[in-house]
Amino acid sequence: ETGVTQTPRHLVMGMTNKKSLKCEQHLGHNAMYWYKQSAKKPLELMFVYSLEERVENNSVPSRFSPECPNSSHLFLHLHTLQPEDSALYLCASSLRTSGRADTQYFGPGTRLTVL
């Protein structure tokens, strides 16, 4: 248990559905992240929020929409996805400090399948 929880753990959706992934951290961190993990590919950073403000968006398609209402919660809203979006979506959090890189703590992920 890393202190970062994600729901649901598994999700199957059609291309016309709308769904949301939820992440919650209980570590008192001030930065949260969404990553995509596909088979045989590196983890891809999708979004970064620091102090609830989005600071990074790595050219992710607009069918993925993040929301960070407070420092403990992060959502990823999904709509009109494509089959190639099927992957493991990982949430992470960290405590932003000056001088050294943050250690990120990951949740268990949501396994998404788009039919």
Add this chain to the structure above:
Amino acid sequence: GQNIDQPTEMTATEGAIVQINCTYQTSGFNGLFWYQQHAGEAPTFLSYNVLDGLEEKGRFSSFLSRSKGYSYLLLKELQMKDSASYLCAVSNGANNLFFGTGTRLTVIP
């Protein structure tokens, strides 16, 4: 751009020592991380190096050479539970992590 390379798969025997290498080319460097990820589970933090040299933590050690863009993770006294993927990740100056594809380690009896 960012480029991080590590072997795709390795196999080692229980009780032995294995070294997993990682080479990187990144714009900006603020440290290198190793994570362990068991199948279907979250990546978990193993080590962080920002200065050259060896960091030892129990059975696991991690080494960094910034001038060579090179790191390795050393696992001693291998156990069956060490079978997992090992992810090398580099932090750039903006504190974002860039990952390699991971090395899947299989420990055999």
